Amino acid sequence: MTRVAVGLVVVSHSRALADAAVELARQMLPGRELAIEVAAGTEDGGLGTDAAAISAAITAADSGDGVVVFMDLGSAVMSAETALEFLDDDVRDRVLLSPAALVEGLVGATVVAAGGASRDRVAAEALLGLAPKQAHLA
Amino acid sequence: MADQLDVAALGAWVQEFARSVAEHKDELTTLDSAIGDADHGANMDRGMSAAVAALAEKPPVDPAALLKQVGMTLVSKVGGASGPLYGTFFLRMAGALGPDPADPETFARAVRAGLEGVVARGKAEPGDKTMLDALVPACDALDAALADGRPLGDALQAAAEAARTGRDATTPLVARKGRASYLGERSAGHQDPGATSTALLFDAAVTALGGR
Numbered sequence: 001m002t003r004v005a006v007g008l009v010v011v012s013h014s015r016a017l018a019d020a021a022v023e024l025a026r027q028m029l030p031g032r033e034l035a036i037e038v039a040a041g042t043e044d045g046g047l048g049t050d051a052a053a054i055s056a057a058i059t060a061a062d063s064g065d066g067v068v069v070f071m072d073l074g075s076a077v078m079s080a081e082t083a084l085e086f087l088d089d090d091v092r093d094r095v096l097l098s099p100a101a102l103v104e105g106l107v108g109a110t111v112v113a114a115g116g117a118s119r120d121r122v123a124a125e126a127l128l129g130l131a132p133k134q135a136h137l138a
Numbered sequence: 139m140a141d142q143l144d145v146a147a148l149g150a151w152v153q154e155f156a157r158s159v160a161e162h163k164d165e166l167t168t169l170d171s172a173i174g175d176a177d178h179g180a181n182m183d184r185g186m187s188a189a190v191a192a193l194a195e196k197p198p199v200d201p202a203a204l205l206k207q208v209g210m211t212l213v214s215k216v217g218g219a220s221g222p223l224y225g226t227f228f229l230r231m232a233g234a235l236g237p238d239p240a241d242p243e244t245f246a247r248a249v250r251a252g253l254e255g256v257v258a259r260g261k262a263e264p265g266d267k268t269m270l271d272a273l274v275p276a277c278d279a280l281d282a283a284l285a286d287g288r289p290l291g292d293a294l295q296a297a298a299e300a301a302r303t304g305r306d307a308t309t310p311l312v313a314r315k316g317r318a319s320y321l322g323e324r325s326a327g328h329q330d331p332g333a334t335s336t337a338l339l340f341d342a343a344v345t346a347l348g349g350r
Contacts, residue, residue: 013217042184042215042217043215046217047177047217048177048181048216048217048218048221049217049218049221050213050214050215050217050221051213051214051221051222051225052210052213052214053214073317074219074316074317075217075218075219075220075221075222078219078221078222078223078259078260079213079221079222081222081259082213082222082225082226082259085229
């Protein structure tokens, strides 16, 4: 029996921001494997997003069990939506763009994805990512 | 035959738009620094320069291939919101054109398809202080002029004029989309950078396509 392996993709204007978010999330995964791909920044190292790079990152993260994509601001969302158009139909059907907060959502999703949860379970967990902070500060 | 927009004509339009964006790069960035993230001029210039370079490197064989190549370059190279927005505009235009040279009505239908792509991508409406405030009136003016039986050059003039009027009308608006929306009421009093570059797109069409 093969384990469910949902992949994650981080889309940000900033490569440094995306890499740091992934580093933070991977702290939750000592010794466990999880595909987390990054599509962030412009080719020349500046701030920006690239729909072709996002599409490639989704393809790289996809093992057939689904992909959840996390985004930062504005154009990251539109670039991710554009990237979906470049995917094969069967891959696109497995991808979910998450409205969760980037850092909190990614950390929550990482934990459950590494535990073998389904794509929809991973996405639901990501949406709960802000709850601990909200409860603490309430 | 006159009034047929072939791959060379559309290539000239793209090149003229790139030249104009480069010329107005600082102006676009200054407008964007007032209400956005100060990157519109640099982003559009990077994207359009890459689009022109790609045309030279891999000359497209037909109108649809040319506009698709421009769109794919923009979604990849621009970096900011104008990448997916202008990129989708050109990709949808490409989808509405076949391999044959386009007559004015077909060109106008492709521009309309591009507009619909921008609406779907950005989820903005006219009055939100975006590129749509220039694009929608330009598209309407183009259709109306062609429906009146006016030649392509006149119709493009009317579209460009409508785009400039729409651009100017963005100044008092409060932004409801993009980075500028974070500023709320403080975004009023500034001309929208996206509407400004869209007006340049139609001015470029007059220059490059108007004499055909």
